[in-house]
Amino acid sequence: MDNLQDLARCHHCETPDPLFHCDVCKMHLCTDCEGKHISDESKAHKLMLFRYRKVIIQCHTHTSEKCEYYCKECNIPICTVCVSSKEHKNHCVVGVSNHLVSKKEALEIDLQELEEHIYPKYQEIVSNITVQKTDMIDSFKKLRADIIEHKEGLQKKIDNTMTQLTSHSKKVEKELLDVLTKLEDESTKIISKIKKCISNIKLLLESNDVHLVTAYKSRNVEFRELPPKVNVTFPRYSPVEIYLMQNHHFFSWVHSFSVKLEELVYSKDSQSAVSKTYDKTSLVNEPRVVSNRNTQYALRSLSCLNDEDVWTCNSDSIMRLYNLKGELVREIHTKSGNKPYDIAVTKKGDLVYTDNTDKTVNISKNNQTQTLIRLRRWKPLGVCCTNSGDLLIVMNNDKISKVVRYSGPTKKQSIKYNEEGQPLYSPGSNNKYICENRNLDMCVSDFEAHAVVVVNHIGKFRFTYTGSPSITLETFNPVGITSDIRSRILIADINSRCIHIINQNGYFLRYIDNCHLYAPFGVCVDTTGNLLVSDYYRGKVKEIQYYKRM
Numbered sequence: 001m002d003n004l005q006d007l008a009r010c011h012h013c014e015t016p017d018p019l020f021h022c023d024v025c026k027m028h029l030c031t032d033c034e035g036k037h038i039s040d041e042s043k044a045h046k047l048m049l050f051r052y053r054k055v056i057i058q059c060h061t062h063t064s065e066k067c068e069y070y071c072k073e074c075n076i077p078i079c080t081v082c083v084s085s086k087e088h089k090n091h092c093v094v095g096v097s098n099h100l101v102s103k104k105e106a107l108e109i110d111l112q113e114l115e116e117h118i119y120p121k122y123q124e125i126v127s128n129i130t131v132q133k134t135d136m137i138d139s140f141k142k143l144r145a146d147i148i149e150h151k152e153g154l155q156k157k158i159d160n161t162m163t164q165l166t167s168h169s170k171k172v173e174k175e176l177l178d179v180l181t182k183l184e185d186e187s188t189k190i191i192s193k194i195k196k197c198i199s200n201i202k203l204l205l206e207s208n209d210v211h212l213v214t215a216y217k218s219r220n221v222e223f224r225e226l227p228p229k230v231n232v233t234f235p236r237y238s239p240v241e242i243y244l245m246q247n248h249h250f251f252s253w254v255h256s257f258s259v260k261l262e263e264l265v266y267s268k269d270s271q272s273a274v275s276k277t278y279d280k281t282s283l284v285n286e287p288r289v290v291s292n293r294n295t296q297y298a299l300r301s302l303s304c305l306n307d308e309d310v311w312t313c314n315s316d317s318i319m320r321l322y323n324l325k326g327e328l329v330r331e332i333h334t335k336s337g338n339k340p341y342d343i344a345v346t347k348k349g350d351l352v353y354t355d356n357t358d359k360t361v362n363i364s365k366n367n368q369t370q371t372l373i374r375l376r377r378w379k380p381l382g383v384c385c386t387n388s389g390d391l392l393i394v395m396n397n398d399k400i401s402k403v404v405r406y407s408g409p410t411k412k413q414s415i416k417y418n419e420e421g422q423p424l425y426s427p428g429s430n431n432k433y434i435c436e437n438r439n440l441d442m443c444v445s446d447f448e449a450h451a452v453v454v455v456n457h458i459g460k461f462r463f464t465y466t467g468s469p470s471i472t473l474e475t476f477n478p479v480g481i482t483s484d485i486r487s488r489i490l491i492a493d494i495n496s497r498c499i500h501i502i503n504q505n506g507y508f509l510r511y512i513d514n515c516h517l518y519a520p521f522g523v524c525v526d527t528t529g530n531l532l533v534s535d536y537y538r539g540k541v542k543e544i545q546y547y548k549r550m
Helices: 031-038 095-151 155-205 210-214 244-250 270-281
Strands: 020-022 027-030 047-049 068-070 076-078 091-097 227-232 257-264 285-295 299-304 310-314 319-322 328-335 343-346 352-355 360-365 368-373 379-385 392-398 401-407 411-414 432-436 442-446 451-455 459-467 478-483 488-495 496-504 509-510 520-525 533-536 540-547
Touching: 020 031, 027 031, 068 095, 091 095, 095 155, 095 210, 095 227, 095 299, 155 227, 155 488, 244 459, 285 509, 299 533, 310 343, 310 478, 352 379, 368 411, 401 442, 442 478, 442 488, 451 478, 451 488, 478 533, 488 520, 496 520
Parallel strands: 299 520, 343 379, 379 432, 478 520
Antiparallel strands: 020 027, 020 047, 068 076, 068 091, 227 257, 285 540, 299 310, 310 319, 319 328, 343 352, 352 360, 360 368, 379 392, 392 401, 401 411, 432 442, 442 451, 451 459, 478 488, 488 496, 496 509, 520 533, 533 540
């Protein structure tokens, strides 16, 4: 496994773990150097994700040849000469790159199952045993205290019986504790094995050594056999009047406790099924409008400042703050005089807006507006403030769109492509808005693509939502997007005049289509959990209660 520690580096700046590879120049490229590399127009560069670059392996049999194929029956990489030889005649032969990709996909499935399902279940089992051990010890302590307290009020002739009971309880406690400790130790050992397996898979995913990757044997089937769930019935002492000839009948409580092992059936979908049911049952049957704020403007984006006040922007250069009554509280003018594309409120209550005309991202605080980020080739579109205080910005250069994470003016992350090297977002600069879900997913509404695209916190593609297939509406035209405390995603569909609600895994839950929404555009969830929706043409902000208050 030592080879797995040798990380590839960017050929421009030596940054380890490059994201891209140029197949024409045979060079590895990091995110920062990718743009500079393709700006050299002397070559027709062909970029791909680093993990999908062509693998070059010398044939052990024909040393002058490169292995471009993989024999599935012999389980080895082979060259063109090998393919035509008698040794591999009628064997199943595939491209070595395709084999490596398919094998890594299987590895990723195993890794995801281990990290997201099996490992957490074992952690939960061990945690449950630890709690039950503590409760059991406390229970037996109380049991013995009750026995001793009762013993002091009894006559001397029953002392021997009480002593036997105390001794017996300790013996049973030890037996039960031994059982629980053994189960705990066995589960802890398996957790160690799972950790080691996860670590090995991660190393394999970073390696292009066909032999190492192919040698991997999945142990997930073994780990799916979960240990039994522990259910301990604890003893309870109830003092009664005792007659000399019936002592043991009145102390039969000693046998009234047990350890039951309940079989746990592993199911990878059980958690998501429960979550999906819970999401639906927590929604009200009929969403209702609880307040209606009238303005004089065609509203686009909005962002909640607090329980009462909401920032709005429209087609002029002024961003306006309204209270619950629809009264204008404050105005902020853009620095350039251009209309803002999108707005967001930081955790400190400062207003951030994007200006796609002069290619800037600006922040207004302490009654002063400052330019936070100035772009050159890119136009900033949708913006949101993350729970960690970063900014997520959708931007476009008329050829491609991307999502960039900033900490202040410093770029931390750039997301453009999926795992196949294909663009995640449509190239046009039409409506693109973004929000961060509570599970740290990045959700982009892409009007031109008629889709919502969701990636996780490291930029890995999760799913695309293109509208509910079960209900016939007009073409899905998403604009504003937000999420709530349950990690549900709410999307304004301007042409269909409704709000789509999906869960964090992309499952459609319901529409909000009964609140007289004419052209819903901007959406946000306030601190009370209600949804605020801006109506583009009618200049209204509607506050909608859509889920049950628990």
